[in-house]
Amino acid sequence: MTRKPALAVVGATGAVGAVMLEILSQHENVWGEIRLLASPRSAGRVLAVRGEECEVLALGEETLGGVDVALFLVPAEVSARWAPVAVARGAVVVDSSAAFRLDPEVPLVVPEVNPHAARIRPRGIVASPHDTTLAMIPAVGALHAEFGLRELVVSSYQAVSGEGRDAVAALRSQLSLVAGTELGSTPGDVRRAVGEAGLGPFAAPLALNVMPWAGVPADDGWSSEELGLRDETRRILDLPALRVAATCVRVPVLTAHSLTVHARFEREVTVERAHEILATSPGVVLYDDPASGGFPTPADVVGTDPTWVGRVRRALDDPCALELFVCGDNLRKGAALNSAQIAEAIAAEFSR
Amino acid sequence: MTRKPALAVVGATGAVGAVMLEILSQHENVWGEIRLLASPRSAGRVLAVRGEECEVLALGEETLGGVDVALFLVPAEVSARWAPVAVARGAVVVDSSAAFRLDPEVPLVVPEVNPHAARIRPRGIVASPHDTTLAMIPAVGALHAEFGLRELVVSSYQAVSGEGRDAVAALRSQLSLVAGTELGSTPGDVRRAVGEAGLGPFAAPLALNVMPWAGVPADDGWSSEELGLRDETRRILDLPALRVAATCVRVPVLTAHSLTVHARFEREVTVERAHEILATSPGVVLYDDPASGGFPTPADVVGTDPTWVGRVRRALDDPCALELFVCGDNLRKGAALNSAQIAEAIAAEFSR
Numbered sequence: 001m002t003r004k005p006a007l008a009v010v011g012a013t014g015a016v017g018a019v020m021l022e023i024l025s026q027h028e029n030v031w032g033e034i035r036l037l038a039s040p041r042s043a044g045r046v047l048a049v050r051g052e053e054c055e056v057l058a059l060g061e062e063t064l065g066g067v068d069v070a071l072f073l074v075p076a077e078v079s080a081r082w083a084p085v086a087v088a089r090g091a092v093v094v095d096s097s098a099a100f101r102l103d104p105e106v107p108l109v110v111p112e113v114n115p116h117a118a119r120i121r122p123r124g125i126v127a128s129p130h131d132t133t134l135a136m137i138p139a140v141g142a143l144h145a146e147f148g149l150r151e152l153v154v155s156s157y158q159a160v161s162g163e164g165r166d167a168v169a170a171l172r173s174q175l176s177l178v179a180g181t182e183l184g185s186t187p188g189d190v191r192r193a194v195g196e197a198g199l200g201p202f203a204a205p206l207a208l209n210v211m212p213w214a215g216v217p218a219d220d221g222w223s224s225e226e227l228g229l230r231d232e233t234r235r236i237l238d239l240p241a242l243r244v245a246a247t248c249v250r251v252p253v254l255t256a257h258s259l260t261v262h263a264r265f266e267r268e269v270t271v272e273r274a275h276e277i278l279a280t281s282p283g284v285v286l287y288d289d290p291a292s293g294g295f296p297t298p299a300d301v302v303g304t305d306p307t308w309v310g311r312v313r314r315a316l317d318d319p320c321a322l323e324l325f326v327c328g329d330n331l332r333k334g335a336a337l338n339s340a341q342i343a344e345a346i347a348a349e350f351s352r
Numbered sequence: 353m354t355r356k357p358a359l360a361v362v363g364a365t366g367a368v369g370a371v372m373l374e375i376l377s378q379h380e381n382v383w384g385e386i387r388l389l390a391s392p393r394s395a396g397r398v399l400a401v402r403g404e405e406c407e408v409l410a411l412g413e414e415t416l417g418g419v420d421v422a423l424f425l426v427p428a429e430v431s432a433r434w435a436p437v438a439v440a441r442g443a444v445v446v447d448s449s450a451a452f453r454l455d456p457e458v459p460l461v462v463p464e465v466n467p468h469a470a471r472i473r474p475r476g477i478v479a480s481p482h483d484t485t486l487a488m489i490p491a492v493g494a495l496h497a498e499f500g501l502r503e504l505v506v507s508s509y510q511a512v513s514g515e516g517r518d519a520v521a522a523l524r525s526q527l528s529l530v531a532g533t534e535l536g537s538t539p540g541d542v543r544r545a546v547g548e549a550g551l552g553p554f555a556a557p558l559a560l561n562v563m564p565w566a567g568v569p570a571d572d573g574w575s576s577e578e579l580g581l582r583d584e585t586r587r588i589l590d591l592p593a594l595r596v597a598a599t600c601v602r603v604p605v606l607t608a609h610s611l612t613v614h615a616r617f618e619r620e621v622t623v624e625r626a627h628e629i630l631a632t633s634p635g636v637v638l639y640d641d642p643a644s645g646g647f648p649t650p651a652d653v654v655g656t657d658p659t660w661v662g663r664v665r666r667a668l669d670d671p672c673a674l675e676l677f678v679c680g681d682n683l684r685k686g687a688a689l690n691s692a693q694i695a696e697a698i699a700a701e702f703s704r
Contacts, residue, residue: 151669155507155612157562157601172531175560179524179531190651203645208527208605210509210649212612212663212677217643221623221665230668243669247612247677249509252604253560260507260564260599262614271573291569293555297562299542311564313573316582317503317595325564325599 002351004032005068007343008091010082012036012056013045015165016073016096019336021049027340030347037063067091068350069343073336087124092346096339100127101232108235110134111341112283113141118345126342131162131334132214132225132248133232135257136326138307138333142281143274143322144237148266150320151243154229157251157258158214159298162330163201170200171252174207206252214248223248255331256298261324268319271312278309283333288312296327305332354703356384357420359695360443362434364388364408365397367517368425368448371688373401379692382699389415419443420702421695425688439476444698448691452479453584460587462486463693464635465493469588470697478694483514483686484566484577484600485584487609488678490659490685494633495626495674496589500618502672503595506581509603509610510566511650514682515553522552523604526559558604566600575600607683608650613676620671623664630661635685640664648679657684 009024011017017038024034025048034049036056043058057063059082064070070086072079072095079099086093100106106125107117118126129137136154143149160167174197178190194205204211215225230244251258278286287296288310296308307328315321328334361376363369369390376386377400386401388408395410409415411434416422422438424431424447431451438445452458458477459469470478481489488506495501512519526549530542546557556563567577582596603610630638639648640662648660659680667673680686 153505153614157509157603175527175531179527190654194651204647204649205651209651210603210605210610212610212647212649213642213645221640221642221663222668223642241669243667245614245667245669245673245675247614247663247675249610249612249677251509251562253562258562258564258601260601262505262597262599288573290565290573290575293565295556295564297556297564299546299557299561302542311573311599315595315597316574317593317597321597323597323599325601 004030005347005350006033006035006066007031008035008037008064008067008070008086009073010037010059010070011073012047013038013042014073016331016335019331020071020073020340021047023336023340025050027344030344035063035067061085061089064091065089069094069346071339071343072096073339083125092121093125094128094339094342094346095125096128096335098130098228100125101129101228108232109342110137110141110236110338111345112138112281114236114238115345118342128339128342129232129236130225130228131330132156132158132257132259133229134334134338135307135328135330136259136261137233137236138281138283139278139309139324139326140261140263141237142277142284143263143265146273146277147269149237149239149242149263150266151264152233153262154246155260156214156246156248157253158248159253159255159257159330160206160250161255162334166200167202168254170198170202171206171254173197174205178207202250206250209252211250212247214250253298255302255329256327257330257334258298258325258327261326262315262321263324264318264321266320269314269322271314274312274322278312283307284309295325298327301327302329303332304329305337307333356382357699357702358385358387358418359383360387360389360416360419360422360438361425362389362411362422363425364399365390365394366425368683368687371683372423372425372692373399375688375692377402379696382696387415387419413437413441416441416443421446421698423691423695424448425691435477444473445477446480446691446694446698447477448480448687450482450580452477453481453580460584461694462489462493462588462690463697464490464633466588466590467697470694480691480694481584481588482577482580483682484508484510484609484611485581486686486690487659487680487682488611488613489585489588490633490635491630491661491676491678492613492615493589494629494636495615495617498625498629499621501589501591501594501615502618503616504585505597505614507612508566508598508600509605510600511605511607511609511682512558512602513607514686518552519554520606522550522554523558523606525549526557530559554602558602561604563602564599566602605650607654607681608679609682609686610650610677610679613678614667614673615676616670616673618672621666621674623666626664626674630664635659636661647677650679653679654681655684656681657689659685
């Protein structure tokens with residue numbers, strides 16, 4: 001009989017950690033020990049996983065020992081510091097932060113799209129993509145396998161919950177201030193009202209507004225998230241010269257990212273064949289009956305695992321291009337779920 | 353001395369009519385009589401224009417007589433019925449509805465882009481584009497004049513106020529219900545809460561949500577507004593074979609439409625030259641300093657006339673393509689202002 005591998009969840013007390021414990025409790029139990037780690041400040045808290053109470057330990061060299069797989073659900077700087085320690089102590093690391101996403105020796109993996117990539121990990125680390133990439137990639141990857149992707153033009157409609165508790169609190173208090181008032185038709189009135197509630201981590205109000213920015217400034221006017229979408233999509237699909245143009249926009253939605261996708265392929269496409277592919281691909285749900293109000297929206301997909309796809313159309317001026325609207329929960333597939341799936345694929349190596 | 357032409361405002365009591373009376377009161381006074389017309393139900397109301405009180409008359413064959421220019425700010429079916437009557441009685445009609453936008457004998461005019469087109473009007477009618485097209489076309493037209501437009505991929509972030517009072521009321525009551533609650537993280541909870549407030553004219557909730565649909569169903573999964581964006585842009589720019597792929601998405605914003613624009617040109621572009629063009633084009637404001645939070649949002653542009661442009665980037669994989677984020681007030685330039693500008697250009701013909 002083979003041994004069940006031991007798992008460490010690093011960052012168990014955060015928002016993504018909470019979703020991870022839920023997922024580990026629902027999925028098939030492939031793990032021996034599950035150890036919960038967090039900052040010393042959170043050590044001693046007791047959390048439930050697999051129906052059992054489990055005390056949170058302080059992240060450290062000691063507590064990373066004796067672990068087969070370490071799931072890192074922490075900010076990039078914490079991953080950069082501690083993932084190599086976990087590897088040195090014998091663990092395979094699955095990292096959900098940006099710390100290693102563009103490291104050529106760290107595979108970037110979406111199990112529905114490039115599961116094989118997780119097997120070759122020179123640094124002992126596997127990275128999970130950013131939530132915006134994950135909201136679209138299962139659908140885009142499935143279509144690429146059939147038609148051969150040449151170019152993507154994407155625009156995002158990003159929720160705030162991926163930005164942390166301050167972001168959610170800011171949107172909630174802004175909404176309380178503007179709700180029921182006559183704001184929104186005179187210059188400056190939303191800005192003034194929301195100024196009282198505070199912008200939180202954002203550069204503009206989000207209640208009754210949208211903001212064309214996500215991430216930090218990069219070169220030539222691009223944001224880090226726009227460049228990330230391009231770089232990560234190229235790595236996951238193994239298309240290093242793929243043309244990608246992305247604009248990231250934040251919208252007043254709490255959870256679930258949406259994107260419009262213009263995808264140009266090598267071969268001619270049909271909506272019928274695209275529907276067949278999307279309806280049968282793992283991790284994708286097709287919901288495309290707009291004449292009856294059938295299209296995914298954040299309110300429909302929050303709390304669910306798959307990428308939802310609707311509004312599938314063939315470009316009127318290009319028989320090789322498809323238009324899509326995709327929606328995915330940024331806290332589930334967008335963060336905890338994809339990392340859990342990678343870890344479970346690595347766990348399966350232990351029973352071979 | 354030349355005679356000042358007489359103007360009729362048809363639909364003076366509606367939301368766009370109110371903005372029109374404000375604009376007519378602020379602009380240079382080029383009109384002789386200004387006659388206010390509306391449905392018989394609204395006749396007898398007294399509205400202020402140019403600082404004077406003016407009684408609203410019932411729209412009819414009689415009240416359309418003796419007018420040089422008739423501004424129609426009414427639903428398409430009302431325009432279709434009454435615009436030909438106004439023409440038969442001697443007026444030039446400026447129509448803001450969809451009734452004549454695709455009629456090859458009716459020019460579709462944006463004064464900053466194709467002013468010459470307003471001079472040739474075989475049916476005596478000039479049409480004004482849809483608000484979504486108007487939110488981007490001054491910027492796109494200016495860049496086209498320099499670089500030669502080949503292709504557009506656009507995604508919209510559309511406000512609700514263009515859909516009328518029911519739409520605004522629905523979003524307001526939905527916001528009141530969801531504000532301050534813990535909604536938005538469990539499947540179905542926003543849908544349930546908003547269900548109590550009612551969806552108004554929409555197929556999905558808009559509070560804490562976005563909806564990938566605007567208009568009525570057209571062929572092959574497209575919406576009428578998506579096809580309108582393509583057809584109108586082609587007509588205004590006189591590019592009948594322009595490649596256009598649009599996805600229209602409604603967002604929880606009261607006033608001001610935004611769009612992401614991927615524009616591919618014949619010639620190579622630079623951000624520097626694009627900035628120069630946008631900074632000096634009529635009806636366009638450049639606001640592009642993202643590292644300091646400088647980009648247009650609906651909250652900034654509501655109540656203003658121009659198209660605001662930010663996030664100007666050259667596509668990383670195509671030296672002939674630019675990415676933009678544009679924002680414009682759908683009730684001003686998007687409706688009343690553009691029609692007023694067309695009417696004023698026609699008024700100028702009377703003084704020649």
